[in-house]
Amino acid sequence: MTESTLVQTSAWRALVAHYQANRAIHLRDLFAQDAMRGKQLTAQAAGLYLDYSKQRVTAETLRLLAQLARERGLRAKIDAMFRGDKINATENRAVLHIALRAPRAEKIFVDGVNVVAQVHAVLDKMAAFAERVRDGEWTGYTGKRIRNVLNIGIGGSDLGPVMAYEALKYYSARDLTFRFISNVDGADFIEATRDLAADETLFIISSKTFTTLETMTNARTARAWFLARARDENAIAKHFVAVSTNTDAVRQFGIDPAHMFEFWDWVGGRYSMDSAIGLSTMLAIGPENFRALLAGFHALDEHFRTAPFEQNLPVLMGLLGVWNNNFLDAQTVAVLPYAQYLKRFPAYLQQLTMESNGKHVTLAGESISTYQTGPIYWGEPGTNGQHSFYQLIHQGTKLIPCDFIGFANPLDSLGDHHDILMSNIFAQAEALAFGKTIAQVEAEGVPAWLAPHRAFMGNRPSSVILADKLTPTTLGALIALYEHSVFTQGALWDIDSFDQWGVELGKVLAKKIIPELESVAAPALRHDSSTNALIQRYRQMRGRADTDSDE
Ligand code: F6P
Secondary structure, eight states: OHHHHHHHHHHHHHHHHHHHHHHTHHHHHHHHHOOTTTHHHEEEEOOOOOOOOOOSSSSSHHHHOOOOOHHHHHHHHHHHHTTTOOOOOTBBBBOOOOGGSTOOOOOOOEEEEEEEHHHHHHHHHHHHHHHHHHHSBOOTTSSSOOEEEEEEEOOGHHHHHHHHHHTTTTSTTTSEEEEEEEOOSHHHHHHHHHHHGGGGEEEEEEOOSSSOOOHHHHHHHHHHHHHHHOOOOOGGHHHEEESSOOHHHHHTTTTOGGGEEEETTSSOOOGGGTGGGGHHHHHHHHHHHHHHHHHHHHHHHHHHHHOGGOOHHHHHHHHHHHHHIIIIOOOOEEEEEEGGGGGTTTHHHHIIIIIIIOBBOTTOOOBBBSOOOOOOOOOOOOTGGGGHHHHHHSSSOOOOOOOEEESSOOOOOOTHHHHHHHHHHHHHHHHHOOOOOOOHHTTTTOOOHHHHHHBBBOOOOEEEEESSSOOHHHHHHHHHHHHHHHHHHHHHHOOOTTGGGGGGGHHHHHHHHHHHHOOOOOOOOOOHHHHHHHHHHHHHTOOOOOEEEEE
């Protein structure tokens, strides 16, 4: 399939015409025309209720978007992923995060091996280990129990674990401290370890490749930090475990593969939080809650695999995203969880969505110039964002579709906090959609000169995702919802949502520059004049020998 086939599909052309004919329609009109809209443009699955009635769509828009999905072969692409086909074409890999949460009895084969059996063997090993640490049976080199768990990883080996730990903190063992070291900035390591006793600390070195510069640098520092205190190489076995696909590198680092929790190349980094990469999550919330998290993922997977597009939550969210991105020209999406526990959810979603769909060529390698691919995702928990950037969402010149996420029942009940919190979701979505006209403002006695400043144009699209309570199961379903909506969009845009070549060039250049910064003798610089000058200035500021550049 080529780029031209997307914009040349009959559904795409019909959507262009449909957009032109209806672009002036306001959400106020759509709601006035149909009293049932707020109840009808909704869908639910796996404990999640999606209200998309405040998106700028009509029944015809939705019909055409579903037709577009069919013309792009979405059903066949979903089936190919679930079957274990190597749909990550540029890396020649299967994409099977859905196997990480498949029930034990299921069978999914990759190169003749049933990967579900492998998944459950690792889950069992993780559970046995987690129980021992949580019970205090697994002790450190002085015989004391483990009190601190430090996950060292970056990207998918960090963002999922931090997000899940924060999201499920309510369920976590409060006698354990969890910290996450990701940045190669030494401050991250120093601050995370400054008050910890080595004999009570467990390091989880999480890296799919076990070669990532930041993670390996932090892991070596952790080893040195630990040995400076324990003064015994044999003590490492009790304090370092690894999560990786690379057994050799783990062994070389000095961690016994018996203390390694495995995953596989068919799990993408940003899709790995429910694999062994979730070891810190399991240590925090316990194996039973971790299995409940997986059950939530699986429930949404099954819904995605089987529900008709018109009622399929991730398909609907994906299609609405395409509509906003490609027809309404929205460049970003704001994700606004009204749940403090989800404070790291937007950061997690940034990698999931942007590393997946930030692509500029089709699967066939053709340059994409006639349509946009992945939008920018960003966000903050409500209500904090309201007192910061919501001004621009309400009255700025940019169109920013919003995903509001909320829960009917709080985990911690504190006076009327929760009703106040949730009133703000409903109020914000209402204000964005309907706004307030100049006439309405003037009718309230505001002078004519001030009225334009106080008016709200409205017609700003949003969806509300509502669930009963933030449980491990709900969180699993919520994450799977976004995973599969990313898949849906990538399928329509005909891109590889599962590679990440865009991170490579910077890594290669950094490797070249490191010795140029560190060398005692003046290095010969052969970069552009800006990079040369910056390196030169840095070396001067560090009191290092001057450089020998081309200038
Ligand atoms: O940033 C690129 C990337 O490869 C991500 O896709 C990945 O999640 C992250 O680096 C960490 O990789 P690893 O788990 O191999 O250390």
